[in-house]
Amino acid sequence: MAKANSSAYVERYADVASSLCGQTVPWLQQQRADAILQFTEYGFPAIRDEDWRYTNVSVLDKQHFAMAQKSVSAVITADWLKAYQLVDAWSLVLVDGYFSAEHSVLADLPEGVTVMSLAKALQDAQYATVLEGKINGAVSQDENGFVAFNGAYFVDGVLIHVPAKLQVSKPIQVLHIATQELTAINTRSVIVADELSEVQLIETFAGLECAYLSVAVTEVFVGQNANVTLHKVQVESEKAIHFGGTYVKQARDARFRHDNFALGGVLVRSDVHTDLDYASECELNGLYLGVKRQHIDNHTRINHLKPHGISRQLYKGVLDDRARGVFQGRVVVAEDAQKTDSQMNNRNLLLSSDAEADTKPQLEIYADDVKCAHGVTVGQLDEKSIFYLQSRCVDEETARNMLTFAFANEMVDKVKIKSLHDLILGQVLTRFPQEGINKEWL
Amino acid sequence: MLSIKNLHVSVGDKPILKGINLEIKPGEIHAIMGPNGSGKSTLSHILSGKSGYTVTEGSATYQGKDLLEMPPEIRAREGVFLAFQYPVEIPGVSNVYLLKAALNSIRKHHGQSEVDAMDFLTLVKGKVRLLEMDEKFLYRAVNEGFSGGEKKRNEILQMAILEPKLCILDETDSGLDIDALKIVSEGVNSLRSPDRSFVMVTHYQRLLDYIKPDFVHVLANGQIVKSGGAELALELEEKGYSWLEDAEASA
Structure with missing residues (x-):
């Protein structure tokens, strides 16, 4: 029996199923069938689910979003994209979820590096083989309703593959642009970094000023001793609902860093989950800025499965007006994961009496020789x-603006790619009162 | 420069300053000494505009203007500088950014244009050398992770760049070792000029060995109980404060 909020999507699935990518790939067809079954049964998450207790998505009951169709928007020009597209990176652009060859910049990729539309990859037996075990390989369909919804409905996305021992010389950006009012956009991305490789990635989410539902699931496989940095820059439109799930599998000695800038959208949920193998390391950073009635939920989970893993988390939130920020961080240290070293921090700055921060750090430790710490703060600017x-x-x-900016800027300053740093800084500054923060002096 | 008349200040219902009278002329250095709890810090706070204090009586006139009416930033732009006893750490705001923001606020206040970037750096670097600081300090967050001595030196650096007219040094010698004290004192002495005045609030006489005051005032129980020349400080060093408090009590 479908839940009210999912029934419309379930009923109309048959209409679109045959047009979704990967028709010729039997294992994917099976996965899609499983996904729609899962979604039929459970629908979108409800607040009685502990992982969703602070984030109510029942608005999806009231508002139906039609599946976005492939279209050409006259508004999205190279000039428009300049605000988001990095000039010193390769970039793959998805408009309403569909690959746009016109706007993508993929020439002269290093030999062996794959950056391509997921739909295209699924049409090619060579790449489809790479994808088997990767799609739904880092996340299970029953993780939550959005993952199942995405698993059933994704229309395209990206496959990024970096071969062993290769350091990719420039960053690779995946730029998601939404243009259609009241549509749902579903993309799935698979990132595979083979052993000893190194790559810097950026996922950017932006859109025209309209209401839409953006659901993006990214699965990342960091090979042995490989090093992946993934920046997420979420600057969706003011009316957008965004669900973004990043699910990571780290092999032995693998390093993964995620910088999560949650700046846009009205109702936003971001999952970052990673599994750590022997002596692998992860660093999860986040900055969420909420104004007006924005609701921004950050959910992290770090599974220390083997010994000697290191994890570091720092999420900072600045909340003004009636905005609400959520941080739920969970670190699980398995019985076998001795010598784990884990730190989790969440700092919130409330700028108005109507703003709210909910923070819930959780440590679940089953090993007995570990070093785990967590700290949270919710406060106002320091009068001294x-x-x-x-x-x-x-x-x-101006003093208040400076201090607020400084609080947020700590996270921006962690970004070492100059052009990306400047782009994010610009986005952060537009969300602060301009007066008093003179960019030229920074 | 500064004229304080019959100043009474309370925190909540508790009177802290009970009728302070003080005249400071351009170029003079006044030392305010006194035991803990005498109201020394309250005096420096009230002059610089810190909130939480109520003026119940009296006045403070700075260059002919009512100082107590001005918000703290206007006092600062008008040339009042407080060197903090405990300089505040401001993570995320670099020293150089704050210096530039402050200097430009002063210039704007006086109808001048923003300082030229090159001139500014030349000015700042010169002052950094004067205070024997590392240039790297400029690009670090304000006071973040600085040692006690570095923080105090940073206060004097700000003072040297902003060129205030009235400098209030609140317990500047506290927490300084002798080498840092010398550097800070030399910095202050280099800023002495006929049109710049200093109020040094201090518990100890030690600072006055390096910065020679024109006048010494002893504050006890919210009032100035004795004023004199530099030699008064030596007398205090020898006898302590209790003889003055006793004298006041018996008077």
Whole structure:
């Protein structure tokens, strides 16, 4: 029996199923069938689910989003894309979920590196083989309703494959653009970094000023001793609903870093889950800025499965007006994962009395020789700091802006790709009152 | 420069300053000494505009203007500088950014244009050398992770760049070893000029060995109980404060 909020999607699935990518791939057909069954049974997540207790997506009951169709938007021009597309990177552009060859910049990729449309990859036996065991390989269909929804409905996405021992010289960007009012966009991305390889990736989510539902699931496989950095820059439209799930499998000695900038959207949920093998390391950073009625939920899970793993998490939130920020971080240390070293921190700055931060760090430790720590804070700007700045000629409002900006800027400064750093800084600054923060001086 | 008349200040219902009178002329250095709890820090806070204090009586006039009416940043732009006893750490704001913001606020306040970037760096680097600081300090967050001595030096650096008219040094010598004290004192001495005045709030006489005051005032129980020349500080060093408090109590 389908839940009310999912029934429309279930009923109409048969209409679109035959047009979805991967028709010639039997294992994928089976997975899609499983996904729609899963979704039929459970629908979108409900707040009675512990992982969703702070985030109510029942708005999806009231508002149906039609599946986005492939289209050509006259608005999306090279000029429009400039605000998001990095010039010193390879980029693959997805418009409403569909690959846009016109806007993508993929010439002269290093030999052996694959960056291509997932739909195209599924048409080619060579790549389809690579994808088997990878799609739904880092996340299970029953993880949550959005993953199942995505598994049933994804229309395209990207396959990125970096062969062993290769350091990719430039970053690779996947740019998701939404253009259609009241549509649902489903993409699936698979990133495979073979052993000893190194790559820097950016996922950017942006859209025209309209209401839409963006559901993107990314599965990342970091090979032995490989090093993957994935930046997520979520600057969706003010009315967008965004679900983004990043699910990672790290092999022995693998390093994974995720920088998560959640700046846009009205109702946003981001999952970052990773499994750590022997002596692998992960660093999860996040910055969420909420204004007006934005709701931004960050959910992390780190599974230390084997000994000597290291994990570091720092999520910072700035919440103004009636915005609400959520951080749920869970670190699980398996019985076998001795000598695990894990730190989890969440810091929230509330700028208005109506803003809210919910923070729930969880440590589940089954090993007995580990070093695990967590810390959370929810607070306001420090009055002593404001007075100090005032005594240095800075007026109170500017002092508040400076301190707020400084709080957020710690996360922006971690980004080492200059063009990306500047792009994110620009996005952060547009969300702060301009006066008093003089970019030229930074 | 600064004229304080019959100043009474309370925190909540508790009177802290009970009728302070003080005249400071351009170029003078005044030391305010006194035991803990005498109201020394309150005096420096009230002059710089820290909130949480209520003026119940009296006035403070700075260059002919009512100082107590001005918000802290206006006082600063008008040339009042407080060197903090405990400089605040501001993660994420670089020293150089704050210096530039402060200097430009002052210039704007006086109807001048923003400082030229090259001139600014030349100015700042010169002052950094004067205070024997590492240039790297400029690009670090304000006071973050600085040692006590570095923080105090940073205060003097800001003072040297902003060129205030009235400098209030709140317990600047506390937490300084002798080498840092010398550097800080030399920095202050280099800023002495006929049109710049200093108020040094200090518990110890030690600082006055390096920065020679024109006047010494002893604050006890919210009032100035004795004023004199530099030699008064030596007397205090020898006898402590209790003889003054006793004298006041018996008077």
